[in-house]
Amino acid sequence: MAKIISLVNQKGGVGKTTTAINLAACLSVAEKKTLLIDLDPQGNASVGLGLDKTSFENSNIYHAIIGEVPITKAIYKTELPFLDVCPSDTNLVGAEIELVGALAREVKLKTCLKPILNDYEYILVDCPPSLGLLTINSLTASNGFIVPLQTEYFAMEGLAQLLKTVEMINSSINPGLELTGIVLTLFDTRNNLHKQVSEEIRHHFTGKVFNSVIPRNIKLSECPSFGKPIILYDIESKGSEAYLSLAKELILLERSGEKNLVVPPVMNTENNLENLQQT
Ligand SMILES: Nc1ncnc2c1ncn2[C@@H]1O[C@H](COP(=O)(O)OP(=O)(O)OP(=O)(O)O)[C@@H](O)[C@H]1O
Numbered sequence: 001m002a003k004i005i006s007l008v009n010q011k012g013g014v015g016k017t018t019t020a021i022n023l024a025a026c027l028s029v030a031e032k033k034t035l036l037i038d039l040d041p042q043g044n045a046s047v048g049l050g051l052d053k054t055s056f057e058n059s060n061i062y063h064a065i066i067g068e069v070p071i072t073k074a075i076y077k078t079e080l081p082f083l084d085v086c087p088s089d090t091n092l093v094g095a096e097i098e099l100v101g102a103l104a105r106e107v108k109l110k111t112c113l114k115p116i117l118n119d120y121e122y123i124l125v126d127c128p129p130s131l132g133l134l135t136i137n138s139l140t141a142s143n144g145f146i147v148p149l150q151t152e153y154f155a156m157e158g159l160a161q162l163l164k165t166v167e168m169i170n171s172s173i174n175p176g177l178e179l180t181g182i183v184l185t186l187f188d189t190r191n192n193l194h195k196q197v198s199e200e201i202r203h204h205f206t207g208k209v210f211n212s213v214i215p216r217n218i219k220l221s222e223c224p225s226f227g228k229p230i231i232l233y234d235i236e237s238k239g240s241e242a243y244l245s246l247a248k249e250l251i252l253l254e255r256s257g258e259k260n261l262v263v264p265p266v267m268n269t270e271n272n273l274e275n276l277q278q279t
């Protein structure tokens, strides 16, 4: 059965999509069959993985959620053999409105994923920057969630609001939903505030912050315009190293069956790709 993980943070521009694309790509090179669902009407994950918008305009996550097509018809292959994507476009804005009056509107995604749960090891869902109905659908369908967090001053404030929403979902429709981990993104080691906030978050969420930290890396911001994940764009980059390391941590966490991250830091290994494939 697939492990379903939402990439969620209602704050915009914190690295949700970058993490969704690159974590999914790195899991797939470890030969974990992975599906990335783009649940954001901006469609950034779809384009960032090289899909042409016209190729999926009639069959994407919007059509699957509203029940117009089966999910299998809304899944597309990527350049990586173990990675598929279920894209989205601006139509998805409509779903939020169309579903408002619908019965069991929170479980639409969960229901439409049922037929493919045995086809993947990981299903990652890239959420939009809000705690609206689409994000609620994602959290309702998920076993876990990863919070990409930019180590800025107000980071913790937004997190409290997100955790309150999760608590509500836990006590109503999805008691099994758990925080998989927080991943620090857009990190600048020379920035004192980043270091300070990072320490505070690690202190507050012991065992719940990935050791792998995603640095601010120009290659990571370039690769979506080439429709490639970082590992196909520049395998030598710091961004590649960081996401390979994150994928390894996630795989080891799953394998350990532990709730908390207990694995040692895995950054700066000599050959991360080889290292990950041997995991
Ligand atoms: N580690 C990084 N280094 C450099 N640039 C990055 C990094 N992570 C993300 N970016 C850039 O920052 C911008 C926002 O990132 P991204 O789209 O991943 O955030 P998001 O949380 O998905 O945003 P939204 O809330 O709008 O969906 C993008 O232009 C992306 O290329």
Ligand SMILES: [Mg+2]
Binding pocket: 016, 017, 018, 040, 044, 126, 127, 128
């Ligand atoms: Mg995004």
